[in-house]
Amino acid sequence: xxxxxxxxxxxxxxxxxxMILSSExxxxxxxxxxxxxxxxxxxxxxxxxxxxxxxxxxxxVGFLEKFSAYSNFSGTKVILLSNLxxxxxxxxxxxxxxxRNILKAEVSPKQLLSxxxxxxxx
Amino acid sequence: xxxxxxTIPQKNLQTKHAAMLEELERYxxxxxxxxxxxxxFLDKDGYVETWNEGAQKIKGYxxxxxxxxxxSKFYQESDRKANKPAHELELATxxxxxxxxxxxxxxxxxxxxxxxxxxxxxxxxGKLVGFAKVTRDLTERKQHEDDLxxxxxxxxxxxxxxxxxxxxxxEFISLASHQLRTPATGVKQFLGMLLEGxxxxxxxxxxxxIRKAYESNExxxxxxxxxxxxxxxxxxxxxxxxxxxxxxxxxxxxVEVHRDNFRRRKQSVTMDLQPASRFAxxxxxxxxxxxxxxxxxxxxxxxxxxxxxxxxxANDNNLCVSVQxxxxxxxxxxxxxxxxxxxxxxxxLSDSVGGSGLGLYWANKVITLHGGRIxxxxxxxxxxxxxxxxxxxxxxx
Numbered sequence: 050x051x052x053x054x055x056x057x058x059x060x061x062x063x064x065x066x067x068m069i070l071s072s073e074x075x076x077x078x079x080x081x082x083x084x085x086x087x088x089x090x091x092x093x094x095x096x097x098x099x100x101x102x103x104x105x106x107x108x109x110v111g112f113l114e115k116f117s118a119y120s121n122f123s124g125t126k127v128i129l130l131s132n133l134x135x136x137x138x139x140x141x142x143x144x145x146x147x148x149r150n151i152l153k154a155e156v157s158p159k160q161l162l163s164x165x166x167x168x169x170x171x
Numbered sequence: 172x173x174x175x176x177x178t179i180p181q182k183n184l185q186t187k188h189a190a191m192l193e194e195l196e197r198y199x200x201x202x203x204x205x206x207x208x209x210x211x212f213l214d215k216d217g218y219v220e221t222w223n224e225g226a227q228k229i230k231g232y233x234x235x236x237x238x239x240x241x242x243s244k245f246y247q248e249s250d251r252k253a254n255k256p257a258h259e260l261e262l263a264t265x266x267x268x269x270x271x272x273x274x275x276x277x278x279x280x281x282x283x284x285x286x287x288x289x290x291x292x293x294x295x296x297g298k299l300v301g302f303a304k305v306t307r308d309l310t311e312r313k314q315h316e317d318d319l320x321x322x323x324x325x326x327x328x329x330x331x332x333x334x335x336x337x338x339x340x341x342e343f344i345s346l347a348s349h350q351l352r353t354p355a356t357g358v359k360q361f362l363g364m365l366l367e368g369x370x371x372x373x374x375x376x377x378x379x380x381i382r383k384a385y386e387s388n389e390x391x392x393x394x395x396x397x398x399x400x401x402x403x404x405x406x407x408x409x410x411x412x413x414x415x416x417x418x419x420x421x422x423x424x425x426v427e428v429h430r431d432n433f434r435r436r437k438q439s440v441t442m443d444l445q446p447a448s449r450f451a452x453x454x455x456x457x458x459x460x461x462x463x464x465x466x467x468x469x470x471x472x473x474x475x476x477x478x479x480x481x482x483x484x485a486n487d488n489n490l491c492v493s494v495q496x497x498x499x500x501x502x503x504x505x506x507x508x509x510x511x512x513x514x515x516x517x518x519x520l521s522d523s524v525g526g527s528g529l530g531l532y533w534a535n536k537v538i539t540l541h542g543g544r545i546x547x548x549x550x551x552x553x554x555x556x557x558x559x560x561x562x563x564x565x566x567x568x
Contacts, residue, residue: 059353059357061357061361062353062356062357062360065357065360065361065364066360068364068369068370069360069364069369072369103349131349132348132349132352132353132356133345133348133349134345134348134396134399135341135345135348135399135403135408136341136342136345136346137342152352153352153353153356154352154355154356154359154392154395154396155392157359157360157363157366157367158360158363158364158367158369159363159367
């Protein structure tokens with residue numbers, strides 16, 4: 050079974066994404082910031098990480114910096130799930146070999162699921 | 172010499188002497204009456220020997236007050252202590268002349284910015300007999316230069332501040348867009364789950380309301396996106412990446428994206444794509460958004476069972492993509508306002524359509540960046556046609 054890590058600090062959005070992703074047979078872990086995500090990544094290997102960018106404690110870019118120090122992203126795909134469509138943070142994040150940036154406000158639940166499915170099968 | 176002298180007739184000598192005196196007198200008058208230059212002699216030790224009107228005007232001393240006094244009086248206290256007067260005479264003696272631009276002091280103690288030239292004067296045997304000193308008061312020029320320098324410095328500071336502000340503005344717009352999108356995203360996901368059947372069946376009336384709320388939220392997201400796009404294009408942040416785009420394929424894709432809207436509004440779509448207009452050098456992502464915007468407007472402002480026609484044609488120089496509708500149309504006097512920021516033309520459908528008044532402003536800017544233009548033809552209650560022209564020059568040209 051595919052293992053996913055959702056990293057999202059906004060409670061309402063986290064709840065929504067948990068509900069959406071739980072409709073598929075995935076093992077889903079959730080972290081509220083980059084720091085917590087790192088801890089999960091040290092314990093488990095993920096097929097896909099859905100990563101928010103603007104988060105307290107450790108941002109998405111901060112997570113990617115630290116995560117890339119011990120992972121070459123070969124087994125783990127990363128999708129940015131953020132509402133940033135421009136800015137320095139997005140540019141920096143895209144340098145870490147992430148698969149794509151999903152603008153959260155642009156995808157409906159079904160669209161999100163089909164993107165996740167597509168990236169897992171790719 | 173003596174022999175020569177004796178051969179010159181007495182009368183001639185007198186005439187020559189008188190001419191020389193006259194010449195000397197003319198020079199004396201010239202020097203004495205010059206107002207804008209202080210011109211005077213110093214003896215070889217630096218004591219003032221003569222004084223003209225210009226010197227009196229510039230420095231404030233009468234001849235009686237200054238003749239016989241040492242010229243170091245004209246220097247600032249600090250320069251005198253540093254032995255500058257003697258040093259300048261020394262340089263003039265060694266090199267024939269010395270020029271200096273610096274502060275000097277008037278009789279009343281006030282400063283003036285002086286240009287000073289001291290020239291060493293020697294007799295026929297080469298012996299130093301004194302110095303000629305010419306001083307100009309350049310305080311006004313100096314003031315202008317200082318003012319200019321100060322204005323330049325201020326401008327430079329302001330430019331740096333503006334550049335910083337522009338960077339913070341960009342970051343602000345980017346962050347503000349993020350913050351505005353986040354709550355709308357929550358609404359979108361929860362309503363989306365209801366609409367897309369994630370939590371079971373919802374009765375039709377409830378579904379209708381949920382759809383309305385969802386669409387209203389979509390409109391909110393669209394406004395934020397448009398604000399961000401306009402802010403970026405206004406800040407000159409848009410870089411076009413042109414490639415040879417298959418325009419016909421693009422038009423079909425844009426129609427496909429709007430298929431649901433056409434179906435819901437029972438609108439028919441016609442395409443007229445002439446072969447010559449197949450490829451054009453455009454920025455695919457931006458050109459697609461322009462077409463989507465025009466097609467979206469055409470559908471929104473056309474009532475049920477209307478028709479939308481997309482056509483593409485080309486001549487040697489330009490591609491022209493036209494989006495024609497049979498919708499509410501625009502009065503002639505309103506047509507030009509369409510491309511202004513935040514313009515919304517009232518019509519039968521505008522209340523139900525919503526809109527930010529930014530879409531066409533942005534589209535027009537994007538097409539202008541392509542070196543093209545958007546033209547509009549419209550008749551109220553007959554329909555509107557937007558023609559998008561872009562030049563067909565080579566990519567990268």
